[in-house]
Amino acid sequence: QFHTIKYEDLKWDESLGQGSFTRIFKGEKTDYRDGEKHTTEVLLKELDPDHKNCWESFFEAASFMSQISHKHLLHVYGVSVHGDKNIMVQEFVKHGALDLYLKREKSLSVSWKLNVAKQLACVLNFLEEQSIIHGNICAKNLLLVREEDPSQGISPFIKLSDPGINVAMLGKDVIMHRIPWIAPESLAAPDNLTHECDKWSFGATVWEIFNNGNPPLQGWSLEEKEKFYENKQQLPPSQWTELADLIGQCMSYDLAFRPSCRSIIRQLNSLVTSDYEILHATESVTQ
Numbered sequence: 001q002f003h004t005i006k007y008e009d010l011k012w013d014e015s016l017g018q019g020s021f022t023r024i025f026k027g028e029k030t031d032y033r034d035g036e037k038h039t040t041e042v043l044l045k046e047l048d049p050d051h052k053n054c055w056e057s058f059f060e061a062a063s064f065m066s067q068i069s070h071k072h073l074l075h076v077y078g079v080s081v082h083g084d085k086n087i088m089v090q091e092f093v094k095h096g097a098l099d100l101y102l103k104r105e106k107s108l109s110v111s112w113k114l115n116v117a118k119q120l121a122c123v124l125n126f127l128e129e130q131s132i133i134h135g136n137i138c139a140k141n142l143l144l145v146r147e148e149d150p151s152q153g154i155s156p157f158i159k160l161s162d163p164g165i166n167v168a169m170l171g172k173d174v175i176m177h178r179i180p181w182i183a184p185e186s187l188a189a190p191d192n193l194t195h196e197c198d199k200w201s202f203g204a205t206v207w208e209i210f211n212n213g214n215p216p217l218q219g220w221s222l223e224e225k226e227k228f229y230e231n232k233q234q235l236p237p238s239q240w241t242e243l244a245d246l247i248g249q250c251m252s253y254d255l256a257f258r259p260s261c262r263s264i265i266r267q268l269n270s271l272v273t274s275d276y277e278i279l280h281a282t283e284s285v286t287q
């Protein structure tokens with residue numbers, strides 16, 4: 001299960017926006033340990049009162065995150081209930097969600113993007129080894145703990161956030177909005193997620209990372225998105241063929257063709273040394 005936190009031990013600071021069905025705030029939690037008062041900076045994730053019926057799924061996500069720990073998994077301190085407010089108390093991650101960061105930072109290097117993709121592959125492999133399915137892998141659910149600082153040889157560090165409300169609890173429309181992150185086979189059976197679903201989402205997320213945070217199928221209507229799956233279409237391939245191949249394997253309509261996590265990691269490792277980096281490095285220099 002998870003730890004329950006007393007509402008009066010929480011303090012709300014500024015609003016930081018909203019996820020789907022949730023609002024997020026910066027905040028503080030106070031604990032009293034060995035007679036001392038400790039204050040910790042936290043992220044308070046409130047479930048919208050009009051989605052109160054999803055509170056079980058909201059807390060299931062919290063307990064999902066509390067049950068396992070990994071360096072690339074967001075730490076959840078616990079949950080707090082106060083009247084019709086359901087609050088998940090998370091570690092505060094300094095640089096927020098990766099989708100916004102990618103949109104803002106336009107000149108991230110290839111090695112930055114590869115480094116982040118490898119970290120995601122690591123936590124995906126860990127979840128598969130623990131037989132745990134996340135179900136909502138996307139750049140919006142990746143959090144940037146540390147920015148890179150090339151002068152100090154410091155590389156970026158990400159954590160995977162909670163999966164949010166279980167997709168099976170959500171209406172058809174919400175599920176359609178998750179195209180192309182949600183695996184095609186999950187459209188029809190959202191309550192039957194598999195590890196292969198997470199691999200499909202991994203492919204779409206790596207595509208996002210290498211496309212400067214432009215969401216895939218941006219501006220497409222729900223009908224067009226549905227057609228995308230019906231016609232077994234693929235996202236526009238990267239001009240870096242080895243990367244496009246990996247994304248294409250992860251986003252195979254046939255589950256059996258999706259690579260194992262070990263294979264994903266192996267392919268990402270082989271990408272780093274490819275001549276693509278050198279080629280594009282020279283291009284950026286000559287431009």
Ligand SMILES: N#Cc1ccc(Nc2nc(N)cc(-n3ccc(CO)n3)n2)cc1
Pocket residue numbers: 016018019024043074090091092093094095096097140141143161
């Ligand atoms: N400006 C700004 C700014 C915004 C947020 C954070 N920090 C943070 N910490 C977390 N634990 C979770 C999140 N999330 C953000 C979207 C979601 C949806 O899942 N979570 N953001 C830091 C700076």
